[in-house]
Each structure stands twice: as structure tokens, then as C-alpha cells.
Amino acid sequence: MRAGFPAAWLAECARVVAAERERLTALDAAIGDADHGANLDRGFAEVRRALAAAPEADALVTAGTTLIRKVGGASGPLYGSLLRAMGAALGAQASPAEFAAAFTTGVEAVARLGRSAEGDKTMLDALWPAARALTDATGPQAPSGLPAPPGLSGSLEFPEISRLSAAEVFGRAATAARAGAAATVPMLARKGRASYLGERSVGHEDPGAASSALLVGALETVADEWGGG
Amino acid sequence: MRAGFPAAWLAECARVVAAERERLTALDAAIGDADHGANLDRGFAEVRRALAAAPEADALVTAGTTLIRKVGGASGPLYGSLLRAMGAALGAQASPAEFAAAFTTGVEAVARLGRSAEGDKTMLDALWPAARALTDATGPQAPSGLPAPPGLSGSLEFPEISRLSAAEVFGRAATAARAGAAATVPMLARKGRASYLGERSVGHEDPGAASSALLVGALETVADEWGGG
């Protein structure tokens, strides 16, 4: 991973969140309180400012702290914790498998803070499948259950060793996240505001799962920035 | 005039006000406060009850007092004064001309209480033309500017003497009242709530003028009840 990759990813997150702001708010209007798009857009605009102000700092930690400090709501601390935990776990240089592990650490932080699990109809329903897809695509068994060649496990970089390109790895994660988000539609919400609706939460996509799919999708969009070393 | 004529008129007023309640309220919604139909309907329902409870009393005075005591708003005291003054001026027996004079006395009472005049865009714009039409149709010059035959002036009853039937006299009054109400449409209001609208009061019929036209129209409807003696 190039050192600039996290910053590139976060910039793309800011772009896509701004572009999809209305859709996210509309999803939140249906089963929440109609502010998810506004919250994230405000938050990632702040992230952009914070990164520009402190280009030297760890981009993920800075972004996470910014979200925690500026967004409020449920998604602020949750996405903030995701990025902070991920940043703390990720070295300046990282292999694909290390990236996957760091992402997973971030998702665990969300689950811990949110006291929530897959199936609760939250962002975790997109984040967990993405974490698993990343791990699977970069781990010893990657790409498809075949044993990884000895000595070629996760500590090396995509372009040289892995049988999957960065674009392919992030593409699988993005697909998994989108499928996970879509799978929230029939779920009965147990966490977040949608849980207040009981049965009426069924039939709607969770806004946080939708935004998570966007953030993971952003990884795929900026896969070119992954770099070689 | 039969002794029962005022009561018959008032019963018809109650009926027609109830039937036209929505239209009166809609007129008041345009340039007032959307309650004229409700006010009059409530008032005349009370009048009906009051007359049923005290059939011996002077119907017009009872009705007027009831409107003053039960309606509120501008129209309650104004119509109440109309009927009370009219009742006080009218004997149990009355000639057409006496009826016209009593009606005129009632209209004067409205103008006095309301400190208003024809052309202010109020009920007076229907009531004054009606009063004049009644006077004209029953007076010495009736029916059409020809001198009344000597000795045949207003102290005698319609059926025997007057060249106009009760239906004709009241028909003229009703026509005059309706024309007067219609003539309020282009007027700029100087009294009542419509005056608050300034130029925007132009182009709407005054609700009180419309209800006055209904009450005068009710005279024509019950003209058969006028009786012979």
C-alpha cells in the first residue's frame, strides 16, 4: 500500500457521500430521522478540511477523530471508531492482508461501540461481509478456497504476488458490501432508530448499511492508488 | 300581515342560512375569518329554539335578542339589532308600508351600531336597497312612480288594496338585496374585517351582504304566509 492510499480513499469517500447525500437522507427518512446524508456529508467535508490542514498526520486516525468530534448522531462515533481503529492497526506500509486485518479491526470497533452484530440491520450488515471478502481475497486461502502457495501469504503486496489485483480485491469487498446492504431490506431492525419501527422497519434498506457500501465501494474506485510497494 | 308572519320568516331564515352555511363561510374565508356561515347558522338555530320555547313573545324581538346573546362576532349584534329594532317598530298587525317602515328602522339600527353606511362593503349594501325597494313598492308612489290613488296609501293590506301582491313586493326587495350584494364585489371595504385587506378586498362579495340577501330572499319565499288581514 502506498502511504497516500488512505487519504485518496477518504477523499473519494467525501466525494461519493456528497453525491449520494440525498439518497442516504431519503433512506433515513423512511426508517430513521432523515439526517444520515446530511450527517455524513458534513462529517466528510470536515475530514477533507482536517486532512488538508494536517497532511502529515495519519489520515485514518485524523479522519476518525474528526468524525467523532464533528458529526454527532450514531454514525459519527461509529464511523469515527471504524477509521480510528483501522488507522491504529495499519502501518504506513501494509500488505493487502494487513489492510484486510486493519479493516476488520475497525469493524470490530464499530460492533463493540454499537453493541451490535450482523443481522441487526445496521452498517455492520455491509461492513462485516466486506471485511470477510477482504480477508478471503487476501488471505492464505485466496482467492477461492485453494491453499495459498507456501510463503506467499499476506505480508507481500498485490501487484507482485497476490493472484488478485487491488481492483479485484476491493471489487469483491464492494460487491459483498452492496449485497450486505441490499440484504438489510427484509430485516427487522434491532439496533438504531429503525428498531423503533418494529415490523415497519422491514422492507427498507438501512441507511448506514447503504453508506457503508458507498465507503467500501470507494476503495474499489481508488484501487489504482494502491500502488505497488 | 298575519301575526305568524315574522315567525314564518325567521324559520325560513334559519333554513336558508343552514343550507347556505358553507357558501357564507367560504365568502368570509376570502376576505374575513371564515366563520360567517357558522356564526349565523349557530345563531338561527338558537333563534328557532328560542321561538319554540316562547311562542307567545314577539318573534322579532326574541330573535334579535337571541342573536345578540348567542352569536358574538360582528354579525350577531348587527343582525340582532336589526331584528330587535324592527320588532319594536312593528305592531302585531301591520300594513305593507308599515312593514317596510319597520324594516327601514331595523336597517337604521344596524348603520348606527356599526357606524357604517352604504358603500362600505357590508351587509348594509344589501339591506339599504332592500329597504328602499320595500318602501317604494308599498308607498304612495307604488308600484312604479305613479301617484298612489288618493286614500289608498300604506295603512291598508296587500291583498285588498295594493296593486302589488306580497310576493311581488318581497320579490322586488329580494332582487334589490341580491343586486346590492353583487354590487359589493368591486367595492373596497371600509368596515368589517375585509377593510384590513385594503385593495385585496376588491373582487369579492361581502359575506354579510350575501347573508342579508338570503334573509330578504326569505321574505319572498314565505310571502304566502303574509295573509290577508
Next chain:
Amino acid sequence: MKKLINAPGSVVADALAGMAAAHPSLLVEGQVVRRSRPKEAGRVGLVSGGGSGHEPLHAGFVGYGMLDAACPGEIFTSPVPDQILAATEFAERGAGVLHIVKNYTGDVLNFELAAELREGGRVASVVVADDVAVKDSLYTAGRRGTGATLFVEKVAGALAEQGAPLDDVRRAAEEVGARSRSFGVALTSGTVPAAGRPTFDLPEDQVELGIGIHGEPGRSRRAHAPARELAEVAMDAVDGDLPLRGDLLVMVNGMGGTPLIELYVVFAEVAAYVRGKGARVARSLVGNYVTSLDMQGFSVSVCQVDERLTGLWDAPVETPGLRWGR
């Protein structure tokens, strides 16, 4: 338009039953709302009233330091003389009674008729006509009584509580009225329950300027604009009629359907306007006080106060709608 009512015909009676149940300090009898503990004998009594639909005005201002009794009429319909008379009889504590009347033909006529019926009692009357949207003229019904009615009731109430004689209370009431101006802006029409639909239609991008408090349309219509501009329109109208200077009592009043957060936004602009004119917000009130059913919008009322009036404004008051000092 949905409403929380049982039936259009029973709204006023039902709401008064609710007031009675909620406020042991009030008694409701025959559509008269009065203090459950009459004020000290020898003090001037204060009676106001008018159509319902303006809550908390007037019944919510019955209590120590304001009214002795209020007579609410039907929705937007002034009370009837019998009601006013009953309220006046209750309010008489041996020093006469002041009628505080908003300037509407119906209110003026019915209070006049009631005062005539009240033989042998001293009744004075003040007519409030503070709405600058209506041009004043001898030949018209004149200006409407709107937000300043609250100012008049508060100041006159404080003075009455202190034992001032009827003439002084009336004069102070008149003075407050003369020093006050108001202007209202509507974003939506209200709906009279008996009518069942909005009194007027207002497109999504238009507002009404110069509205009163009976759901009536205003003097003119304009494009909707930021709060700053609408506040400026209202304040220009007020300032144009009675230039802002010195200490001001300023109320930003909601028309009934506008939430407090928006009224505070407007107040910020009004306060800035006042400062810009070199005047000072000495006292203020922000909230739904003189309403027009569920209409959305605001009115601003301004009273030029001196030390004496500020003192009377600050005097203790204990009513459901306004309370401080006890």
C-alpha cells in the same frame, strides 16, 4: 387538515374543560374563565376576551398580575354580551372594571353592549389597535388589535394588583397601546375547524404580509425569503410607523404552527435590526402567545418602554401563559 378535536362544534368547550382540569388556579363557568381566588377587594378588575383560537390569549393570561376573567367566544368570533357581563361582575372588587378590547367590530360591539347592560358598575374600556399593516383612518374599522394586547394586559394587570385606581389603570393601558406596534407574516393559512379547510391558499413559494390573527389573508403577498428578509419587512413596517428608539419590549410571537426554533431564528434577526437602529431590546418574549389557530408564521410586537413600564412588565405574574416572580 387534521385536528386534535372531538367535533368542530365543541372545540371551545372541550378546550376550556382542559384548561380547567390543567389549572386549579382557574375556574371555568359558562364560557367565562376566572381566577379561582378572586383578587383582593378594592382593586380594579381586568376583563378581556375575544374569539377563541388565539391561545394562550386571553384565558391563559387569567391570574395574579394579569386578568381577573376572560370570556372566550367561539373560534374567531367575539364573545357575547352575557359572557362579558358575567366576567365583569366577577371582576368587580369594588374599584371598577377595565375592559381590554382588541379593535374588531365584533369585539367592540359586544363589549359595548355588555358595558351598557352593566348598570351601576364602573366600567372603563381600552381598545387595542397596534397592527401597522392596516392604515389608520377615521372612515374605516381602523387597525386591528394583535400582539400588543398581551403587553396591555400585563402592564394594566400589574398596576391593578398594586391598587391603582381605575382611571390610572385605563390610562396606563392606553399608553402601552399607544407605544406599541405590530406586524405579522404568514407562511401558511390556518384552518377554522368548522370550515374544515385552510382559510386561504398560499403557494409553496409565497408568504402573506400584514396578516392579522384571524387566519385572514394579509395586505399583500410576496416570494418566500430568508428569515432575515422577512424580519426586516416586519420591522421596517413597525419602524416606519413608530421609529424605534430607546428601550424596547420586543415580542416575536408564533402564529400557532411555527416551532420555537424558528421563532428564535427570527428573534435573532429582529434583535440585530433593533441594534442597527440604535435602540435596545430591554425585555423580550419569544413564543406562541397570540396565535391564529395552526397558522404558520410570526408577528413582531414592539413597545417603547420607560422605567415605569419596564417595572410593571417585570412585576410578578402567575398565569398559565406568562409567569415570573412567583
Next chain:
Amino acid sequence: MKKLINAPGSVVADALAGMAAAHPSLLVEGQVVRRSRPKEAGRVGLVSGGGSGHEPLHAGFVGYGMLDAACPGEIFTSPVPDQILAATEFAERGAGVLHIVKNYTGDVLNFELAAELREGGRVASVVVADDVAVKDSLYTAGRRGTGATLFVEKVAGALAEQGAPLDDVRRAAEEVGARSRSFGVALTSGTVPAAGRPTFDLPEDQVELGIGIHGEPGRSRRAHAPARELAEVAMDAVDGDLPLRGDLLVMVNGMGGTPLIELYVVFAEVAAYVRGKGARVARSLVGNYVTSLDMQGFSVSVCQVDERLTGLWDAPVETPGLRWGR
């Protein structure tokens, strides 16, 4: 949907500027609203906060006898830890600070994070979860905090003012929460300024049952009905969860767009319901206190009070939103 605002993004800041201009008793700094005169040293401090759009909650309850500081977030978005921390630091008068938190994931998380950041200060926390529309369960986000938050803030505030230690204040706050239940009904959706259109569509003949205070749709929908029936639905839900008995503190709260006259109509029905259950309305509140922007509708909140809680409820309070006894 028209609003009296300057721009969707500045509503909260503009409204806070208006609050500051209107209430010299408040200071607004960095989206924290605090008393301009801190309470006596050695007293427990009280901080609450949450998304904006619920005015007067919470900033309108800052003042003697209630909160020391409030941290309003963006519309319907909980405040951020920095804000809460700043409010907590201000509220610390040497006896610790109680956080009063409405039970929403966002509020709970942000207050938790703030408490963690507050090293070396004693912070206790009470989570209010009074809304019976949501079935309580270990596996869900649990019940929402709604109207009873006002009860908690008032009672805890009175106790803190009397000098009770942090543990006692927290316990009393928890007790009030445990004794309180609420249920809400919406006639219309509210409109979040940034969203620009109503959060949900509700046909002209339908109402939402079991709504919260964030403009969210309710648990179910039914045909609109007379106030009596809707009050009964709400009270059945409350009574089914915590049977009504003894002395009750009862609030009929407007959601922001419902005028007072309708709230009194509802209160009359609620009071009749309470009497019918053999319980007693010992204290009551009718008005727009815990709102959801411009939503039309009401919620009813009930707290089973004893002599001690009634005494704390009656204790003097001086805030923009609630005032008596001084």
C-alpha cells in the same frame, strides 16, 4: 414546506443566537448553552443535550432549578463529545456532574465518549427511556427517551440546587425515569430543514401511533379519530405498561405544530381517563415542551409521583421554558 430560517445549514446556530439575544440569563458559546450565572459552588452540575429540533428542550431548560448547561446538536443529531465535554466542564462546581441522556444510540455514544474524555472529574449518567411505543428488550436499542426527560431534568435540577450529592441526584433522576411513561401520536410529519420535505407522507385521514421525537414514523398507522379516541389509545398504552394509580404528574405535550387549543382538548380527555382509572392528576403541564420540529400531534407523559417528587417538581425553577416560584 416553508420555514422561517436563513439557510438549512445555519438553523441551529441562528436559533442559538436568538436564544442568547432573548435570554440574558443564558450564554451561548461554541454550541453550548449555559447559565450566565453559574450555580453555587459545591452543587452537582446538570448537563443534557441532544439533537436540535425539540425546543424548548434542552437549551430552554437551562437555568436555576434545572440544567447548568445544554449541548444542542444539529437538527435531530446528537451533540459531539467536545461540546458535551465543554458543557460538563462548565457544570462542574466541585460536586460532580450528572449527564441526562435520552436513550438514542447517538446520544448514548457521544455522551459516553465525552465522559471518557473527562478525566479527573466525577461524571454520572442517567439514560431516559420512557416511550412505551417501543417494546423493551435486551437485544434492541431499547425504548426512546422522550417527554419524561423534562420531568427528570426538573426533579434532578431541584435536588441539585438543594445541595444533594451526585449519587442522590442520579438516583432521583433514575427514579423519575423509572416511574414515567410516554406515548406519542402524529397528525403530520415534520420537515427536517436539510431534507426540505416531510420525513414521511401521511394521508389526510390517517394518523401515526407511537411516534418518537425525531419526525420518524410511528409503530403503526390508523384512521384519524376524535381527540377522545386518540387520547385513549395513548393512555391505554401508558396504562398497559405502568398502571395508573395514585398521584400523577401528567404532561400533554405538543409536537411543535399543534396549537395550544388542541392540546387543551386532548388534556381534557387525558384527565378524564386518569379519573376513570381512579388515579389523580396531581400536577400537569400542557404545551409544546419536547417537540419534533413542526410536526403536528401530541404526546402524553405520565409520572407516578409521591410527596417528595411533587415537592421537587414544585421547587422554584427559572428557565426560558419552565418557570415558577421565582
